[in-house]
């Protein structure tokens with residue numbers, strides 16, 4: 120609702136009330152219309168202030184209403200009547216004004232913001248554009264380049280930046296509403312013509328066509344197939360080149376296309392999924408609302424290689440005291456230099472002071488005796504990790520949380536080496552750890568809810584999107600990656616090239632195709648793991664056993680590449696060629712094509728034409744099938760957990776919602792039918808056999824993804 124009151128004898132105060140963010144649902148919109156009418160028709164009222172309750176102005180249109188019949192007054196005429204009012208209307212912005220909330224403020228004649236408030240037009244992140252005239256008013260107020268930046272990125276800006284851009288008129292440190300009321304009284308009688316933004320001409324831009332052409336080209340390159348950023352540019356272009364009324368019409372047409380698109384549904388699903396996963400639960404019933412964490416002041420990182428360095432930086436930048444331990448002399452010296460450089464660069468970007476003094480370096484484990492939490496990031500070697508956990512348990516004070524950054528190994532085996540196994544959890548960061556947003560928090564069978572709560576809270580403090588998952592080989596993300604990568608290799612054997620596969624995946628929207636990722640992370644990493652698993656045979660093996668291991672189809676292609684010393688970017692040669700070791704510009708390599716032809720000839724394989732569609736179906740459906748198995752096994756609490764892991768950690772295009780949402784969009788019966796088809800053609804690939812949960816969901820009428828948790832409960836009770 121919107122509450123109306125008369126304050127200071129002459130100011131009509133309209134307070135938006137719709138917790139928690141005062142979104143502009145139908146009831147609020149009715150409330151605004153009624154309140155504005157009251158204020159404008161009351162002769163005692165000389166000016167109007169609009170604010171939101173509980174220190175929050177407005178989070179925008181009510182996203183939960185999208186997809187419903189959206190009854191109630193529309194926003195655009197409401198904002199026009201505010202703007203047309205003959206009494207000054209002032210927006211008092213506390214907390215935030217986002218999307219429709221900022222558009223409401225732009226309909227007002229003045230805007231006063233609290234110094235800690237943030238504002239923005241984040242519609243693009245929901246697959247939309249600011250379609251309550253925001254795309255037309257903002258460029259008129261702050262100019263085309265600044266408006267383009269805000270609207271195409273959706274970024275939230277501080278009150279100080281908003282003031283600098285001319286987006287707000289004043290910033291208040293205290294009592295924003297009181298300040299706005301006084302301000303409203305002070306402007307009574309002043310002409311309002313110059314305050315009605317829809318009357319403004321857009322500030323002229325030299326070479327407007329060139330500017331928009333350049334911006335559009337950049338957006339096309341970076342948007343990975345997302346349509347909303349492109350529509351945003353088109354809408355701002357309309358503001359820059361057309362009269363307001365025509366621009367508004369263009370905004371409406373563009374919004375109509377976006378609003379009903381699958382991309383908008385996917386992005387809005389991601390918005391809510393991110394919030395769903397923060398309400399974590401464990402199979403034993405423990406959950407975020409019943410489990411309390413403990414404050415962490417001082418943390419330790421063990422092993423300062425690729426991951427340990429990033430984790431130490433992320434902790435220090437969050438304000439934690441860190442003890443960083445590395446045993447090898449050269450690594451120790453290199454890490455100190457590298458971490459200092461990372462902190463400097465971070466400080467430059469954020470404008471904050473580099474947190475050098477937060478980190479103490481040591482080569483001795485005794486230095487961590489008084490820390491509250493440890494994150495181990497030594498080599499991926501179970502024997503070593505067990506030894507380290509024994510030492511940690513001896514050295515650390517009782518009650519210290521012991522976390523491992525392992526990407527695949529069994530948390531429980533490490534916990535078993537300690538005196539308090541309930542304090543052991545996985546904190547699986549992604550490289551580079553100070554940049555990547557995802558954190559998988561892995562609970563073993565003995566992990567306490569308190570330990571999970573501590574890791575989840577720590578992740579949140581570090582600005583990570585944390586997802587709690589169960590303990591199995593590869594957890595969620597890496598477990599699902601295996602069948603995807605296996606399919607990519609099998610497709611090479613059958614006639615594809617790395618470029619063909621990567622192109623199909625990149626056109627789908629992945630940041631990088633499977634083979635570019637291999638080259639980036641190093642082919643030798645997987646080779647080492649496969650050797651330890653006893654899968655690697657010299658020369659790739661021979662005869663029938665060459666392409667079968669442990670009874671299932673296996674491609675030795677990756678092993679053969681490693682035997683040639685082709686480890687990827689680090690050696691300047693991998694699935695692509697690079698100008699020099701360490702260089703990033705991947706070029707197709709004729710050597711690889713010959714290597715694949717020789718391999719096929721050796722194994723009597725006849726190359727066939729492989730379509731992009733087959734690449735997507737084989738790679739993605741195999742991955743999705745594993746996702747269903749993960750749900751069936753109770754490793755992830757719901758499809759949202761899997762999707763958030765893939766969007767934030769594995770470059771899955773957000774506008775496609777994550778693998779499980781994608782399956783829901785494609786249609787579960789289609790996914791099942793294609794998996795059955797591929798499984799029949801590849802009886803020696805068990806990961807293509809459709810899993811029980813998928814079959815049961817299809818048999819029960821393929822409920823929408825929002826109902827899968829419920830359906831999973833039934834499946835679990837039947838298993």
Ligand SMILES: CC(C)(COP(=O)(O)OP(=O)(O)OC[C@H]1O[C@@H](n2cnc3c(N)ncnc32)[C@H](O)[C@@H]1OP(=O)(O)O)[C@@H](O)C(=O)NCCC(=O)NCCSC(=O)C[C@@H](O)CCCCCCCCCCCCC(=O)O
Pocket residue numbers: 139140142178179180181182183194215217218219220222241242245247248249250251253374375378379391394395
């Ligand atoms: C605001 C925040 C920054 C606050 O963050 P914080 O961390 O404090 O809190 P949470 O994020 O955890 O949120 C708490 C709680 O609130 C829910 N929530 C937040 N925002 C909204 C919202 N806008 N609507 C509904 N619910 C919201 C959130 O889900 C949490 O609850 P939960 O139970 O899930 O835990 C942060 O919340 C934030 O960033 N929010 C989103 C801000 C945003 O993106 N706003 C823009 C919304 S879109 C918009 O405003 C569109 C307008 O431009 C124009 C609308 C015009 C519509 C016209 C439609 C015409 C269609 C024409 C098509 C015709 C087709 C045809 O022809 O048929």
Ligand SMILES: NC(=O)c1ccc[n+]([C@@H]2O[C@H](COP(=O)([O-])OP(=O)(O)OC[C@H]3O[C@@H](n4cnc5c(N)ncnc54)[C@H](O)[C@@H]3O)[C@@H](O)[C@H]2O)c1
Pocket residue numbers: 421422423424425426427444445446447450495496497498499500503507524525526527547548549550640
């Ligand atoms: N590299 C990645 O992309 C990535 C991503 C996620 C998780 N992980 C996991 O993170 C862990 C570390 O991986 P990495 O890539 O940083 O390895 P790395 O080889 O770059 O670094 C490991 C470091 O640990 C040090 N070390 C070994 N034993 C030690 C001990 N007893 N005490 C202190 N330091 C010791 C080594 O000297 C080395 O500097 C592994 O478990 C790995 O699976 C890696």
